[in-house]
Amino acid sequence: MRTPRTATDWVHCSVDGRNVRVAAGSSVAAALACGGDGLARTSVSGQPRAPLCGMGICQECRLSVNGQMRLACQIVCENGMHIQTGIAAPTP
Numbered sequence: 129m130r131t132p133r134t135a136t137d138w139v140h141c142s143v144d145g146r147n148v149r150v151a152a153g154s155s156v157a158a159a160l161a162c163g164g165d166g167l168a169r170t171s172v173s174g175q176p177r178a179p180l181c182g183m184g185i186c187q188e189c190r191l192s193v194n195g196q197m198r199l200a201c202q203i204v205c206e207n208g209m210h211i212q213t214g215i216a217a218p219t220p
């Protein structure tokens with residue numbers, strides 16, 4: 129990925145209500161790292177969880193993107209995207 133130089137090279141989204149700017153093509157996991165503490169959720173025992181594998185295997189990066197539970201490492205940021213961390217996944 130080349131270094132962003134123009135306004136179109138950037139994507140603006142929100143992470144837990146904070147405005148975050150990331151390079152176009154960045155993952156939601158990258159937005160977490162750029163715009164906050166990098167954490168995606170907490171475990172059932174309350175331990176903080178953050179993206180680990182970066183390839184959709186570990187499920188540690190589950191969070192809400194525009195109201196849908198998604199994997200942060202598998203989603204590319206889009207303008208206006210609302211990312212919310214710390215939401216427990218629905219139990220089956």
Ligand code: FES
Nearest residue numbers: 180182184187201
């Ligand atoms: S970081 Fe492992 S599934 Fe996303």
